Every structure is written in structure tokens, then in C-alpha cells.
Amino acid sequence: MxxxxxxxxxxxxxxxxxxxxxxxxxxxxxxxxxxxxxSMVFYRVHLDRSRNAFAAMEEQSEDLSEIAQAVLDPATGYYPDEASGLLEYAGSALLVMDRVTLHEA
Incomplete structure (x- = not known):
């Protein structure tokens, strides 16, 4: 983008x-x-698909792996239980801004 x-x-x-x-x-x-x-690079991570979203992010890149560790449960690939109390509606997909690059000028 x-x-x-x-x-x-x-x-x-x-x-x-x-x-x-x-x-x-x-x-x-x-x-x-x-x-x-x-430019910016985004990933849309589907949490309700057959593949574990945590594992998919971990395989994609080290940066995405760090984000997955911060927001997802490794066992389920979904938000941890404590997130339910913090978020009014979490949805079934996660939009992750992975990289932002600005031209030097």
C-alpha cells in the first residue's frame, strides 16, 4: 500500500x-x-480458519512472530481469554501492520 x-x-x-x-x-x-x-505492508490474519494463526504468523517472519506472541494464544491461535475482558468485540480476523517505509526526502 x-x-x-x-x-x-x-x-x-x-x-x-x-x-x-x-x-x-x-x-x-x-x-x-x-x-x-x-509504503506500508499489512497482513490480514484469519483466526477462524483451519490453520493455527499463531503458527502461520510465526512461519511468515520474525516480526509477525513477535506480534503473535503478544496477542495470540499459541495453543489455539486465537485471542487469549483475558483479551475477551479487554475487547468489546474482537472479530475473527486480525489486521497487522507489518512494515512502514518512508522515503528519506
Whole structure:
């Protein structure tokens, strides 16, 4: 997934007929564009499938293994009992943000 940042570009050549000094949101010399500033990697982990979600995350990567150890029961591959008291509704899938990369600039 790309991370986009909407930025305004001020271009005097864009409107040669514009008079005055415009700035801010109503500037007639500005355009907007979406600039790609990075990326994110997500995993959707299904807790109600035949495979143990803890084991699947552990096999995928060391980072996912650490997340699984923090939020899942290794034996069942589901949330531990104490999570039921903390979460109003846990659902049957877990969305994990695995990696965020921002361009240096």
C-alpha cells in the first residue's frame, strides 16, 4: 500500500493572466498533487480458519512472530481469554501492520 501526501504546488507560470499576490487555499497559482512518500505492508490474519494463526504468523517472519506472541494464544491461535475482558468485540480476523517505509526526502 502506498502512502500518499497531498501537496500544493505554487506555479506562477500556471496562470499568466492572474493578477495580484495569491496565497493560501484560494491561490489561483496553486495546484495539488498526490506525492508517493512511502509504503506500508499489512497482513490480514484469519483466526477462524483451519490453520493455527499463531503458527502461520510465526512461519511468515520474525516480526509477525513477535506480534503473535503478544496477542495470540499459541495453543489455539486465537485471542487469549483475558483479551475477551479487554475487547468489546474482537472479530475473527486480525489486521497487522507489518512494515512502514518512508522515503528519506
Amino acid at each position: 502506498a502512502i500518499l501526501h497531498r501537496r500544493r504546488i505554487h506555479d506562477r507560470d500556471l496562470r499568466r493572466d492572474a493578477n495580484g499576490d495569491y496565497s493560501g487555499v484560494d491561490c489561483l497559482l496553486c495546484t495539488t498533487e498526490n506525492a508517493n512518500v512511502g
